[in-house]
Amino acid sequence: xxxxxxxxxxxxxxxxxxxxxxxxxxxxxxxxxxxxxxxxxxxxxxxxxxxxxxxxxxxxxxxxxxxxxxxxxxxxxxxxxxxxxxxxxxxxxxxxxxxxxxxxxxxxxxxxxxxxxxxxxxxxxxxxxxxxxxxxxxxxxxxxxxxxxxxxxxxxxxxxxxxxxxxxxxxxxxxxxxxxxxxxxxxxxxxxxxxxxxxxxxxxxxxxxxxxxxxxxxxxxxxxxxxxxxxxxxxxxxxxxxxxxxxxxxxxxxxxxx
Ligand SMILES: [Zn+2]
Numbered sequence: 001x002x003x004x005x006x007x008x009x010x011x012x013x014x015x016x017x018x019x020x021x022x023x024x025x026x027x028x029x030x031x032x033x034x035x036x037x038x039x040x041x042x043x044x045x046x047x048x049x050x051x052x053x054x055x056x057x058x059x060x061x062x063x064x065x066x067x068x069x070x071x072x073x074x075x076x077x078x079x080x081x082x083x084x085x086x087x088x089x090x091x092x093x094x095x096x097x098x099x100x101x102x103x104x105x106x107x108x109x110x111x112x113x114x115x116x117x118x119x120x121x122x123x124x125x126x127x128x129x130x131x132x133x134x135x136x137x138x139x140x141x142x143x144x145x146x147x148x149x150x151x152x153x154x155x156x157x158x159x160x161x162x163x164x165x166x167x168x169x170x171x172x173x174x175x176x177x178x179x180x181x182x183x184x185x186x187x188x189x190x191x192x193x194x195x196x197x198x199x200x201x202x203x204x205x206x207x208x209x210x211x212x213x214x215x216x217x218x219x220x221x222x223x224x225x226x227x228x229x230x231x232x233x234x235x236x237x238x239x240x241x242x243x244x245x246x247x248x249x250x251x252x253x254x255x256x257x258x
Contacts, residue, residue, distance in 0.1 A: 022089025
């Protein structure tokens with residue numbers, strides 16, 4: 001009983017931490033997309049009237065729901081991306097906490113989730129996966145290879161996983177040659193190469209499959225309208241998070257079929 005209470009308590013705080021991070025990243029990403037040279041500086045303001053937001057406007061998720069997604073001062077709609085990033089941050093931290101427990105390794109996956117969320121937000125807001133963020137994502141893995149004392153085996157595993165994005169890149173280049181237009185964003189393929197540092201080739205394949213499925217479901221739900229059309233990056237990021245948190249049993253089942 002005591003243990004369950006402690007788990008629930010830790011889960012609650014992990015979700016809060018994730019939601020706060022999601023809120024912060026969305027704010028920074030929208031400032032960055034608007035061309036602000038200092039996206040991490042200054043107090044939070046309403047994107048519409050510029051009013052400085054107070055503490056009660058900044059409670060993740062709840063402020064948005066209580067004000068029904070509108071600014072307290074001018075009544076303008078707050079972008080849905082705000083709520084989505086807070087919920088995504090909370091869900092990501094909660095799932096990672098449950099998957100890895102309180103361990104050293106959890107640090108690596110928190111940074112992984114935060115960077116994927118930041119990449120999803122910049123892709124959503126401005127259709128760009130910034131190289132700086134991709135490099136940070138790769139650096140995070142490199143640091144943890146070192147900290148967790150991983151050896152040659154993991155490095156070789158990562159080299160094998162590179163085959164998936166490499167094959168995809170070849171396919172995309174051929175498609176583009178045939179179609180004469182862009183078939184897949186270059187940023188998405190770069191992201192897959194970085195993800196290959198974290199995932200085995202099978203996990204990477206699952207990530208790609210999950211990303212495509214989620215993208216198709218999204219297109220079906222929104223009727224594929226141009227206004228709501230989503231770049232592929234966020235789906236790829238979500239696919240990667242799902243694979244990290246619950247891909248193990250899926251792959252075990254699949255390879256058990258043979
Ligand atoms: Zn306002």
